[in-house]
Amino acid sequence: MKYLHLSNFNISKVLIFIAFCLFNIFGSQSMEPIVAQDSKEYYKEAETAFESGNYDNSIIYANKAKNLLGRTNPKIESLLMQAYYKNGDIVKAKIAYETFLKVTPPQKQSSELFESYKKTGALIDSAFNELERKYQQQKIDKQKEVENVAIGNEKKQRQKDNDKQEDLKTKKENLERRLFLKAKKSIDPVVLKAYKENFPNSYFSEKTQDLIDILDVKDDLPLAENREASFRGGSANFYKWLSHYIIYPLKARQMGVEGTVHVSFTVLKDGNISAIEISEGASYFKEEVIRVMNMSPKWIPAKKNDEFVEERKTIAIDFKFG
Known part of the structure; x- marks a missing residue:
């Protein structure tokens, strides 16, 4: 009985070990096909969506297939580049095309299928270049707009400064005019001289000097x-004075x-x-x-x-x- 008990115990251990080995062998093999099967199904869904014109879903399923695999391949990238291109997302189409070129083995790059994808890639390159050209043009236009705004602001400021200067000039001229008329009305050479000293560059400087010359005449008649x-x-000086007033x-x-x-x-x-x-x-x-x-x-x-x-x-x- 003791022998049989030990035998049963050993048999149980052997059975457990065999089961563990079988699980490792067949279980691990069965998991990999499931993942591969799921990624293939996603890829097929992506192809079906692309063929029906549903490019959004095609992109979603293709990316799911790529994520599930944990890597990419030429089939996925070629589908993505076409779907992105059809969907108008040129930047992502360009990225997918560049990735497609990198992951395609050299020995397959001479195939007709590869050449057909390159034709699509050429369209993507052309669209991307046009997009880049427009982007650069937008940058140039934006820069010009900024420069024009700056120039406009500078002109406005310059005009504002000029207006301010003109305003100050006008105020100065008006002040000079008022004081000149006041000095002129005084008919006093002393007042006129004071005006000329204070405003030597006045517009009225010459007229002021004429009045001084007329009024500041000494009585040199014989006693x-x-x-x-x-x-x-004399009378000539009187008429000269008269012409000013x-x-x-x-x-x-x-x-x-x-x-x-x-x-x-x-x-x-x-x-x-x-x-x-x-x-x-x-x-x-x-x-x-x-x-x-x-x-x-x-x-x-x-x-x-x-x-x-x-x-x-x-x-x-x-x-x-x-």
Whole structure:
């Protein structure tokens, strides 16, 4: 009994060992065909989908076959490159085509099938090159757009700066004009000199100097006991002064009216003038003559028996075009 018990125990161990060996032999062999069978089925599904025009599913099943195998092969890559190309995904088609060329053994690269795939590959290359050309053109266009925006912004800034400078220039000119008119209205050579010193490059600088020359004339008449009243610098200087202040009346200019006005006034003992009257001349000019004569600087008063006296004067003022 003891012998039989030991024999049964040994037989059990032997049977277990045999079963383990059989499992390793036949079991491991049976697993590999299952994987291969699944990848083949996925590939067939991919082919069927491609033939029916369902390129999305063809790509999905082809990639499943590749993933299940853990590697790729020329059949899978050739199918992928065609499906991607048909689907319009040129970049992935290009990758699949390049992979196809790498994994195809040299001895099979002379086959008609390989040559037919190369024709498709040529179409892929052409489409990829066109895509690359468009991409590069887009980059160039984008760069140009950026440059144009930068140029546009620069122009706007430059225009803004120019406008600012023009605005400052206009403001400066307006200030110079206001101060010039104020200095001119003063009929004072001291004020005019001050203006010229402060604005030596002013547009009105030349006119200012003319007025200074007219007004800043010394009384160099002989110290006679008797003399007539006169404008400093003589009658020519008076008419020069008058030309800076008198304005041709707009209505007379519009109607083309010319004429001569005779104005009478009294030169007082202190050189001021008063009692301005228009003795003769067109009515268009009367108001302007009176306005300007009221602005006249002091005259050199008349003398009689070595004493200053009042004197009545009459002068003619011409209004002519040109």
